[in-house]
Amino acid sequence: MKNSLSRRIDVLALSRSLSDGSPCRTIDARQVMRLADEAGVTGRVVEVAALRQHVLPDRYIRNLKTLSEADQIRLLExxxxxxxxxxxxxxxxxxxxxxxxxxxxxxxxxxxxxxxxxxxxxxxxxxxxxxxxxxxxxxxxxxxxxxxxxxxxxxxxxxxxxxxxxxxxxxxxxxxxxxxxxxxxxxxxxxxxxxxxxxxxxxxxxxxxxxxxxxxxxxxxxxxxxxxxxxxxxxxxxxxxxxxxxxxxxxxxxxxxxxxxxxxxxxxxxxxxxxxxxxxxxxxxxxxxxxxxxxxxxxxxxxxxxxxx
Amino acid sequence: MTPAHVRLKLFASLAPLSPENVDRVVISPGVSVKALLAHLDIPVAKAHLVFINGVKRSLDTRLNGGERVGIFPPVAGG
Missing domain, CATH: 3.40.50.720 (NAD(P)-binding Rossmann-like Domain)
Structure with a gap:
């Protein structure tokens, strides 16, 4: 299940730029909930999985870079x-x-x-x-x-x-x-x-x-x-x-x-x-x-x- | 003896009891915080937290002049 969730996150990830111009892969907040339903887990679990493969749930874009990816995972856990x-x-x-x-x-x-x-x-x-x-x-x-x-x-x-x-x-x-x-x-x-x-x-x-x-x-x-x-x-x-x-x-x-x-x-x-x-x-x-x-x-x-x- | 002064800041419900000229409250050197409050008609029972120069101290702490004294009554709202 984990591998398939990981693959689905990868497919749905979008390539974009942060406001400072640095590149970033993100996943839409509604797609997070769709994947959560598909996998039978909470959205929080999907958000953590996405962050672990360097895909940022787009709801947290403006937390960067005061919070790092690792910080965001720690807070979600x-x-x-x-x-x-x-x-x-x-x-x-x-x-x-x-x-x-x-x-x-x-x-x-x-x-x-x-x-x-x-x-x-x-x-x-x-x-x-x-x-x-x-x-x-x-x-x-x-x-x-x-x-x-x-x-x-x-x-x-x-x-x-x-x-x-x-x-x-x-x-x-x-x-x-x-x-x-x-x-x-x-x-x-x-x-x-x-x-x-x-x-x-x-x-x-x-x-x-x-x-x-x-x-x-x-x-x-x-x-x-x-x-x-x-x-x-x-x-x-x-x-x-x-x-x-x-x-x-x-x-x-x-x-x-x-x-x-x-x-x-x-x-x-x-x-x-x-x-x-x-x-x-x-x-x-x-x-x-x-x-x-x-x-x-x-x-x-x-x-x-x-x-x- | 030359009079000494302290700066006195009263918080929350004690604020209206602040004396005039809070930046230069006259004290006799060696006076305790408790005695100073009594002298200024500030209820000692409400002075739960005493801070002198940014550090928590007790009502019995003696003042020599030049200190910043802060007094907080109990505060518990949410």
Whole structure:
């Protein structure tokens, strides 16, 4: 079957030039789905097969050459769990689907309400009352029906967190309260995978990345057993689209950097943003000891490749 | 004693409590961040994250003047 898929890709490949003039062989997004149907596999599998024989799925042309062919394959082979499908989660999911992450597990027990319409990408008048994960799955199908998407319409709790991690390579924290974030962090550490974490209030927020060996959320929110609050400034300031979308974009960029092991990640650092005065600053979360430790163990866990069963 | 100054940046819901002249907040050298916030009527309980010159520090850290001090309240929205 593989050989015949490979031959079919070769036959359907088109010779063209990239915008910098370099030659390139591509395959049309609709042909990818046709071949997937013929071969009884997902479009993602066809995209990977095409890339391996140096045929670029045309949907990724504008990812070149910031992303190499090998990078694109690595992203398509990656499985990312996105917990929370509200303001952060919607835009992170959309962005990662478009850039070419191949496998998703989307988690949220909430349904859309009218007060989500100011920022949440997958919310719409027609979606009020609809489970957020259902709208997210529908959206991803319209962007790329070849993606492998699992969805769980349930809230994350300490009891189900481990199961929800499944066999993902990385988890993205798009939650809206502190306790669930700690539950997610514990599960990510238990699964041995990195967590990209962000939070927003008004038009400000912060982003960081927590590897299993890191102190993590405790450095931001204090010790979990001393938590007296579930929520933060957002209860007074709301969450506005420019702040949420910006922080979600930063989270998405960080996911790509961590998965591709590009370095200069936000491990043990906190990127803070405030659109009120355009503050962008990356702060060191721990003193020199932890910073030294971080540079001595460069994201070993990101190398861990795990697969959907 | 010559007065010392710090630059103070309050984030999110603390921003409206910023004193005038945030770039030159007068301090007595050796004052702790906690004492400075109390002096400025900024609720210490809301000062979850304290950054001095771009590095996380605690409320007990003492200031000598010339530092950049950033204070974040808890932020948890998504």
């Amino acid at each position: 990656s499985a990312v769990c996105i917990v929370g499908q509200g303001g952060l989660g919607g835009l992170v999911t959309e962005t990662l689907a478009r850039i070419g992450i191949g496998r998703f597990h989307l988690v949220d027990g909430d349904r859309f309400e009218a007060h989500n319409l100011n920022r949440q990408l997958f919310s719409s008048i027609d979606h009020i009352g609809m489970p957020k994960t259902e709208a997210a799955v529908m959206r991803l199908k319209t962007i790329n029906p070849g993606l492998e998407v699992m969805a769980t319409a349930a809230y994350l709790t300490p009891d189900n967190a481990d199961a929800l991690m499944g066999s993902c390579n990385l988890v993205v924290d798009c939650l809206d309260n502190i306790r669930s974030r700690f539950a997610l962090e514990a599960a990510a550490k238990g699964a041995g995978i990195p967590m990209v974490s962000a939070a927003v209030a008004g038009i400000s927020g912060h982003v960081t990345t927590i590897f299993p060996e890191d102190e993590g959320l405790e450095t931001i929110y204090g010790p979990e057993d001393q938590l007296t609050i579930a929520r933060g400034s957002e209860t007074r300031l709301g969450c506005l689209a420019p702040g949420v979308n910006l922080i979600a974009s930063l989270e998405s960029a960080e996911v790509i950097k961590v998965l591709l092991e590009r370095g200069d990640t936000l491990q043990n650092r906190l990127l803070i943003v405030d659109l009120a005065d355009y503050t962008f600053e990356t702060l060191r979360l721990s003193g020199t000891t932890a910073a030294k430790k971080a540079s001595a163990t460069p994201q070993a866990t990101a190398k861990k490749q795990r697969h959907f069963s």
